[in-house]
Amino acid sequence: MAAALMPWLLALAALTLLRLWLAAILPLAPDEAYYWVWSSGLQGGYLDHPPMVAIFIRAGTLLAGETPLGVRLLGPLSLALGSLLLMRAAEDLFPGRRAGPWAAALLNATLLAGVGAIAMTPDTPLLFFWTATIWALARLHATGDGRWWLVAGLLAGLALASKYTAALLGLGILFWLLADPAMRRWLLRWQPWAGGVLAMLAFAPVIAWNAANGWASFAKQGGRAGDGDGDVGDALRYLGELIGAQVGLATPLVFLLCVAGAAAAARQWWRGRDAAALLLAALILPGAAIFLWQATGSRVQGNWPAILYPAAAIAAAALLAAPRWMRLRVPALVLGGAMTGAVYLQAAAAPLPLPRGADPTLARLAGWDAFLGDVEAAAAAQGAAFVAAEEYGLASVLAFGLPPGRVVVAMDGRWQHFSLPTPPAGVTGLLVRSERRGEWPPNWPGAEPIPGEDGRLVRRRGGVTAEAYRLWRVVPAPGQPPAAVLPRSGGG
Template sequence: MNPWLIGLLALTALRLAAAALLPVAPDEAYYWIWGRNLQPGYLDHPPMVGLWIAAGTGLLGDNPLGIRLLGPLGLALASVAVARAGDALFPQSRPGKSAALLLNAMPLTNAGAVLMTPDTPLVVFWCLALWAAARLHATGDGRYWLAVGGFAGCALLSKYTAALFGAGLLLWLVADPSARRWWRGAWLYLGGVAAVLLFLPVVAWNASHGWASFAKQGGRAGAGTEFGLRYVWELLGGQLALASPVLFVICALGIGVGVADWARRRSGGVGLLLGLMLPAALVFLWQATGSRVQGNWPAVLYPAACIAAAAFAAPRWQRIGAWIGGGMTLAILLQAAFSPIPLPRSADPTLARLAGWPELAREVEAARAAAGADFVAAEEYGLAAELALHLPREVPVVAISDRWDLFTLPEPPPGRTGLMLRSLRRGEGAPLWPGAVRVGEVLRGRDGVEAERYRLFQVETPPGREPSALLPRPR
């Protein structure tokens, strides 16, 4: 068997093991709720991550591996797509396998392969759309536009950021002389129709819910009102850590050499690669001049950037970058799973996001039973979802906030007494639920290191006064 394929299968097996071993993060637990309440749209994102979780938990149950199953499998498929795309765009040097190796060595990619968030299916379908576009360029077969449109539509069903893939294609079709012929045929437009049809359910859901999701995510776009470089440096520093330093640098150099190569030779393959990166990169940099860009957002840049690095960077630096990135990934996973170094919350994001959820649920259940409360509640959606995932199945879990009005979940019955958790990070303000009475405090942590503290309040379900929902429980 091909050694490269053996390596990919071994890496996928390791990722599946990590997915089974690591605790579920709050955002993952929240998206697990999506998988139990499937809709064409949600306040935060389109529905694809919920569909993936529903498929995984339908096969393996409501556990960490079930929630994350399609992540490692999808990234394996995406790796093959990047390898094939690299070879199609650069048939003489065939850098595809090296590009896939660089992509798989990045801590950011490995986090997306193990933790299930909307970025996971987004990156998978982005890579598949990149492969289809590369095959379109290499073969000249217009039928590949249908695959481009189909995969791009699935990426749009994953996260609105996928619109930047369409912007990249448009730039390529306008700027690259070898691509302009596609305007004269029908296949380009049929591919666009395929993408639009796949995305229409999200549009329909937004139309029937006051355009809630479009308004929320659209409000996050833009560079803010004051120009500055603070967030630009933060963005670049974050990418040095998330992509790993050497890999980030050779990706940036590969893009720079690619721009010079295209300016000199007008190579269609290089033009396509640059077209799919530059709009997104410029949007993120522009936004960072006035507001924070989350570190995971630029993940869509790296499939094409790794192809550019593999095509133009020295093999020696590719190997060094892969070893460093792989070593960083291994260290992060070991810390998340076994915490060999007792780092504080401020220095250990795995402690803040992953640690102590089952233990917290046991402590909360003991407090609920001692108080004789009927249910457990939380204002924070991630905290409520973690409680729903870990508390005993017979204990009702109530989530409190406006976002739950957009779900088709039942409301809690009025007049019941419950126990509500509220993180100390939310400050000293009054809880959302009126009449809450503070009764205690609980701690979440790992091996004696504190991750977070929560106040406990006694509450009563008021009839129709606060948006709330009864969350689904593990089957």
């Protein structure tokens, strides 16, 4: 068995090295820089998400410095470890079928995993701890040892401390317990309950932070669901967007295999009361139904269902034994690898001069180094005591990338949930503002536009415009909207 696994392990190692290299050479996207700000002041929670992404970044920067690689270090490494755990889980759930390597390969062939391994977002730790929880539950299924409930509970709690959608993991486990007669016997034993206690202890800092901050994060994320107006046209559009995003982000053939695998898991449990198949169905179908329901009233971001794919990949690898499905495995890996490789190549070298609307890598990653140099030159020319931005992502990029010593100020209500100093009064700063925010005045009271070409900067890659910005003179004053001085990267 070990010899048979060697090609898969070598491929995983090579892929991980490629991802680490890309993580090192690509500039941070605005959201990544924002999460880096979180890591500079660890808390029990934040307005947007629980704190695990900040903990991942803090660990990475302690090992590799405050660099793009440091921020992203645990992304490729956690996906590599998660892939090994997924392989083991598939073997424990369906021994003898050699489904593990195929399950891990299918997951790695998706854009969701391939791009998510490089971009450090809350989905990065979420996907790892979700997969690790499946591994612990598979160990429980294979061994019957109740102590694995404790491991599963702790890992599920860490998933919930990564992103609130991990509540679907608890829902799936509960369904598994209640729906299978053999599993219901565990309800009379202490281990599942102790596992639940461990999960809540792991999540307790998030609850405490919300309690101290007016339940701000719970209210913000809870308000995402069910906010549609019931319009049929909107519902159909949102549903189409969600399904289309999954076809693209999972890659078409992997998506087809995962959907068929989920259906096979449900069918196998219904016909044979197979507890392993039920576990997979419970971790896929309720979540899929909730995302589809939510799409009838509001837009569902394409990355949110990423958590469904580890279990779906196992189902596709273990339960689709018919030749017509088996023949799709290699083409699925080839197509997924080609699509992911194309994104990697475009992000790193941009061989195609695509416009912003057709190239997400242009909008998020392109031209930051030259742009930061232009901002610093403009600040020096204006004699600015600080550089400011209203957009939290842009402000965070400035804080991470401008030279050491340059004060960076952010103006946004979210910063009131951080313990950050306020900008000094009575000094003049330079506000950088995207033209995409329109022609209306900045939120900063009394902002004065800098006229002419001196007041406009463009971020580009290879002559293609990623974004244009206007510059304004600003002065802090009492009574203005909340503003904060952001922490700075040690490396500038």
